Amino acid sequence: MTDKKVLIEKAKEILKRNNVDGYTVPTHDLYPFQWNWDAAITALGWMKFDESRAWLEIEMLLKGQWDNGMVPHIVFHKPVDTYFPGPDVWGVKNDIPTTAISQPPVLVSIVKIMVEQATDKALAESKLTEILPKLIAYHQWWYNDRDPENTGLVVSYHPWESGMDNSPAWDESLAAVPPVTYKYKRKDLDHVDSEERPHAEQYDRYIYLVDFFKNSNFDSEAIYKNCPYKVNDLGIITILHKATKDLIFLCKHANTNKQEVTWFNEQLTLTEKGINTLWSEEHKSFLNKDVITQKLSPILTTGTMLVIYAELASAEQINVLKPLLNDWLNETKYCMSSTYAKCEAFEPQRYWRGPVWLHINWMIALGADSYGLIEESAQLKTESEELLTKFGYFEYFNSETGVGCGGDDFSWTAAIALHWFL
Numbered sequence: 001m002t003d004k005k006v007l008i009e010k011a012k013e014i015l016k017r018n019n020v021d022g023y024t025v026p027t028h029d030l031y032p033f034q035w036n037w038d039a040a041i042t043a044l045g046w047m048k049f050d051e052s053r054a055w056l057e058i059e060m061l062l063k064g065q066w067d068n069g070m071v072p073h074i075v076f077h078k079p080v081d082t083y084f085p086g087p088d089v090w091g092v093k094n095d096i097p098t099t100a101i102s103q104p105p106v107l108v109s110i111v112k113i114m115v116e117q118a119t120d121k122a123l124a125e126s127k128l129t130e131i132l133p134k135l136i137a138y139h140q141w142w143y144n145d146r147d148p149e150n151t152g153l154v155v156s157y158h159p160w161e162s163g164m165d166n167s168p169a170w171d172e173s174l175a176a177v178p179p180v181t182y183k184y185k186r187k188d189l190d191h192v193d194s195e196e197r198p199h200a201e202q203y204d205r206y207i208y209l210v211d212f213f214k215n216s217n218f219d220s221e222a223i224y225k226n227c228p229y230k231v232n233d234l235g236i237i238t239i240l241h242k243a244t245k246d247l248i249f250l251c252k253h254a255n256t257n258k259q260e261v262t263w264f265n266e267q268l269t270l271t272e273k274g275i276n277t278l279w280s281e282e283h284k285s286f287l288n289k290d291v292i293t294q295k296l297s298p299i300l301t302t303g304t305m306l307v308i309y310a311e312l313a314s315a316e317q318i319n320v321l322k323p324l325l326n327d328w329l330n331e332t333k334y335c336m337s338s339t340y341a342k343c344e345a346f347e348p349q350r351y352w353r354g355p356v357w358l359h360i361n362w363m364i365a366l367g368a369d370s371y372g373l374i375e376e377s378a379q380l381k382t383e384s385e386e387l388l389t390k391f392g393y394f395e396y397f398n399s400e401t402g403v404g405c406g407g408d409d410f411s412w413t414a415a416i417a418l419h420w421f422l
């Protein structure tokens with residue numbers, strides 16, 4: 001077999017091994033349930049060799065959808081004791097237990113790719129008809145629940161909601177959250193080196209927020225009013241914006257939901273205006289914002305660069321962002337580090353403080369393409385492929401040495417490989 005064939009077979013094998021009764025765990029033990037944005041990205045991989053299994057991944061995720069439209073960040077389909085905090089800690093009493101927050105809503109954008117790339121068109125159309133109302137409800141939930149004041153910028157209530165859990169962009173906002181004072185046992189450190197995971201000070205606050213949602217009876221208004229952590233997270237805002245454009249495309253494709261399309265277009269316009277309040281002349285970039293203190297975070301993360309994925313940067317802004325993108329790409333050996341290496345907080349191996357994630361690099365490459373930044377896009381692809389071929393299918397990679405970090409045999413890395421390179 002050629003090297004490429006070996007890699008393809010290995011990626012398929014990983015997805016099959018991580019398959020549990022119709023959903024895919026990101027990796028066994030460390031993440032033993034179905035995660036929201038992992039599931040979406042993973043469906044892209046299944047799409048390359050088993051289309052009905054790819055659709056099932058999305059259907060299984062939507063089984064966890066709340067009545068208010070929220071698609072949770074974890075669906076606890078069945079009990080497993082290798083993860084903390086599990087369903088008992090979250091305290092959500094739905095038929096299928098879930099967490100009480102969401103995750104970057106890449107789901108609809110993935111469904112659009114699936115519809116476009118499907119070889120079984122009849123299957124794709126029938127699945128789309130089935131899930132479209134759920135996707136619409138999900139996006140309505142984001143705008144209504146997380147932007148009730150129509151700023152165009154949804155808020156996020158937990159670093160886990162960003163999917164970029166331990167990003168230094170959240171440090172200051174998270175420090176204002178009280179820590180829990182009771183003892184609990186983390187399980188992530190049973191599976192991964194502590195050098196690659198968040199510190200205890202952060203975990204104590206992650207858990208405080210989980211308790212806060214439960215103690216607020218998951219009441220949207222109360223949480224919006226009182227949550228001690230409220231940020232405009234550029235990763236979520238941009239991924240939502242792109243996905244809403246894709247949702248409008250899907251509604252038009254299905255020739256349905258004209259009223260909703262009008263409303264979603266209004267939300268897009270609000271975000272196109274609101275995003276400029278996150279632009280910093282001083283940092284020559286868009287920045288995340290703490291909504292409670294109204295302060296922009298000066299830390300540059302790949303989340304901030306995702307504005308190009310959503311095509312939210314103006315021509316003038318892209319002229320300013322291009323040199324930053326080039327510098328960022330060349331500052332570390334591999335791809336775009338999750339935190340810009342010139343930021344003091346940069347750590348090349350620690351979770352979201354500097355390593356490389358392939359799905360984020362794929363999204364930024366798509367954004368670079370859309371602005372005609374062809375060389376940057378090619379560099380992202382070549383270096384991502386090199387990481388994979390040299391170091392394997394890890395959760396993420398040290399941006400300076402390339403060494404794989406976090407979980408091994410990771411579903412979204414295998415899926416991105418199948419979708420992007422192989």
Ligand code: DGY
Nearest residue numbers: 073084085160165188
């Ligand atoms: C974890 O437990 O580390 C997860 O990233 C939460 O989503």
